[in-house]
Amino acid sequence: MQVSIIMTFKILIMNRKILYIVSVTLVLFSGCLKEQEDLFSEPAAIRLNNAIGSIDSVLTHAKNGWVMQYFADSSSAGYTMLLRFEPNGKVTVAAKNMLVGGQYAESVSMFDVIGDNGPVITFNTYNEILHRFSDPSNPAGIGLGGDYEFVVYSYADTLIRSKGKKTGTEILLMPLNEQENWNDYLDSIIGMKKILFSAGSPDLRLVVDGVKTDYLFTNGSSMMFTVGKLQTDLTYDCPFILTHSGFRLYNAEPFSKKGAKNFVLNGDKSALVSAEDPTVKLLGPDDLALYISETSVNWVLDESLMSEDVKILCTQIIQSVESKYNGVSDVYLAVRKLDKEGVFSLLLGFTYNRKIIEAELYFDYSLIDKNVLGLSIRGDGNSAGIALSKSISGYMDFATLLSSSFQLSTDVLVCPKNITFTKQNNSGTWFVSTRE
Numbered sequence: 001m002q003v004s005i006i007m008t009f010k011i012l013i014m015n016r017k018i019l020y021i022v023s024v025t026l027v028l029f030s031g032c033l034k035e036q037e038d039l040f041s042e043p044a045a046i047r048l049n050n051a052i053g054s055i056d057s058v059l060t061h062a063k064n065g066w067v068m069q070y071f072a073d074s075s076s077a078g079y080t081m082l083l084r085f086e087p088n089g090k091v092t093v094a095a096k097n098m099l100v101g102g103q104y105a106e107s108v109s110m111f112d113v114i115g116d117n118g119p120v121i122t123f124n125t126y127n128e129i130l131h132r133f134s135d136p137s138n139p140a141g142i143g144l145g146g147d148y149e150f151v152v153y154s155y156a157d158t159l160i161r162s163k164g165k166k167t168g169t170e171i172l173l174m175p176l177n178e179q180e181n182w183n184d185y186l187d188s189i190i191g192m193k194k195i196l197f198s199a200g201s202p203d204l205r206l207v208v209d210g211v212k213t214d215y216l217f218t219n220g221s222s223m224m225f226t227v228g229k230l231q232t233d234l235t236y237d238c239p240f241i242l243t244h245s246g247f248r249l250y251n252a253e254p255f256s257k258k259g260a261k262n263f264v265l266n267g268d269k270s271a272l273v274s275a276e277d278p279t280v281k282l283l284g285p286d287d288l289a290l291y292i293s294e295t296s297v298n299w300v301l302d303e304s305l306m307s308e309d310v311k312i313l314c315t316q317i318i319q320s321v322e323s324k325y326n327g328v329s330d331v332y333l334a335v336r337k338l339d340k341e342g343v344f345s346l347l348l349g350f351t352y353n354r355k356i357i358e359a360e361l362y363f364d365y366s367l368i369d370k371n372v373l374g375l376s377i378r379g380d381g382n383s384a385g386i387a388l389s390k391s392i393s394g395y396m397d398f399a400t401l402l403s404s405s406f407q408l409s410t411d412v413l414v415c416p417k418n419i420t421f422t423k424q425n426n427s428g429t430w431f432v433s434t435r436e
Contacts, residue, residue: 048115055121055155056113059085062175065092066160067185069172069241071250072133072146077223078241078250080189081129082182083173085111093129096186104183105129113152120165122149147171170250188244195265196247196272196415197221200297200435204272204282204414208256215255217282227255246272256280270413284415288408289373292419293365298334298347299419299433306431313401316394317348324391325352333398335421335433338362344375346399348388359384359392361399368405372424377403401429 042050059066065084072079082094091111096104109127114120123130133146147164150171154161160173176185197220204217214230217238225238239250245264252261260274263282274280285291292299303314318331331350338345338360345360361381366374377399381389389396405424410416416435423429 048119051119051152052113052115055119055152055160058155058157058160059113059121060087061157064176064178064180065182066173067176069174069243069248070133070146071169071171071239071241072144073167074169074250075237075239076144077239078248079133080186080241080243082176082185091123091127093127094182094186095129096183096190099132100129104186116149116165117151119152120149121152121162185244189242192242192244192246192265193221195269195412195417196242198417198435200295201415202284202291202295204284206253206255207271207281207283208258209279212283213255225249227253252276265414268413269411272414282414284413286370287367288371288410288416288419289367289369291416292373292408293337293344293367295435296337296339298336298349298436300332300334300436302418302432302434305420307429309427309429310398310401310431313394313398317392317398320393320395321348321350325350328352334436335402337365343378345381345385346395346402348385348392348395357384358382359388359395361385361389361395363399363403371408372405373408373421374405375402 062085065082068081068083070079070081071077079095079097079099084092086092089110089112090108092106092108094104094106096102105128107128107130109123109130110125111121111123114122126135127148131148133144134148145167147166147169149165150162151165152160152162158175162171162173163169164171176182199221201220204220206213206215206217214232216228216230217225218228219226223240223242225240227236227238228234238253240247241250243262246262248262249260252259256274256277258274258277258280260276260280262275263272264275265271266273270283272282301310301314303311306314314333317333321331322328329351331348334347334349336345336347337343341362344363344365346363348359350357359382362378362385363375364378365376368374380386389399406421407424409420409422410418412418418432418434420430420432
């Protein structure tokens with residue numbers, strides 16, 4: 001009897017402990033529910049509908065539309081498109097790139113903002129520009145594998161961040177300045193490509209905190225950098241999209257470890273500077289004399305940019321060629337490095353009877369100082385050069401004038417397109433050559 005009473009008493013104590021634990025747990029759980037209710041004061045469906053309405057309003061209130069920075073996938077070049085969204089559901093898309101024949105083009109279709117595991121901007125009728133990236137039946141779109149629906153994960157009047165619903169690539173939308181003409185804006189993108197990535201563009205060296213790294217960014221004309229490390233076989237593909245002021249990499253480059261992604265051409269055009277960290281830069285050649293001696297492109301003389309003595313000789317040469325060869329066309333003079341012969345040449349080129357004629361007189365060269373190139377006439381050349389030096393008035397005189405030392409300068413140091421040759425003997429002789 002005594003044992004039974006003791007056991008009953010222990011059971012009562014245990015039950016009271018269990019009840020206490022349960023009651024405390026319920027209190028804590030109800031507190032969590034309270035916090036969750038405070039955090040999400042509205043049901044998910046209502047929050048999604050509110051976001052859809054807000055995004056639609058933001059899209060349609062940009063008076064001059066949006067700049068879309070579009071990547072079909074994470075390993076392809078970027079494209080710029082302009083979009084104007086209207087309250088009636090219409091959207092106008094414009095582009096000026098190779099996919100639309102290099103000419104300004106517009107296409108009107110319909111859009112909507114819908115809910116699908118989050119707010120989604122969808123282009124729900126065919127757009128001849130945008131759907132080129134996602135329509136495999138269109139020859140221009142084969143292999144691009146892009147999206148026409150974009151999941152919005154951040155939005156404001158100044159920037160909308162989204163991801164392709166299928167590919168997951170980041171797509172940015174930024175409002176276009178109200179005074180900006182659409183065609184002019186797209187031309188500014190093309191102009192930036194011409195400045196930075198025309199034929200023969202130099203490699204860009206990554207510089208961090210004023211110190212050159214071993215990394216070179218090459219092949220920018222393809223909108224897909226090949227990043228190489230000096231004295232190694234390491235290469236890294238780095239897609240990017242041009243902007244009106246520089247370019248944006250798809251992913252932040254990993255080599256500086258500073259998250260550099262957006263690069264802007266600085267005021268004196270000597271560097272491309274990271275917007276994220278100005279200590280990260282991409283620089284062109286240090287020495288124009290060394291650079292021009294390592295290129296094999298034609299540096300064509302600009303007839304409108306030369307001193308009077310050079311202009312007289314240039315005009316004399318052109319007139320002499322036109323007089324000797326009836327029906328000749330495309331007459332030009334250029335300076336170029338011949339890798340095989342290891343010399344420079346003064347090139348006289350023209351088209352005659354549907355044939356391209358290239359006459360060349362040869363020069364030894366020396367790198368006298370930084371940005372100083374020395375040329376010394378050799379007295380030989382190719383067969384056409386030797387022949388025309390005797391029959392074309394002014395050609396040999398020009399070669400003699402070129403046999404000197406020249407200070408080299410340019411207006412875009414990060415990527416020299418035009419180089420000015422100025423004779424060092426204070427003669428006032430100069431001419432501008434264009435890389436072609």
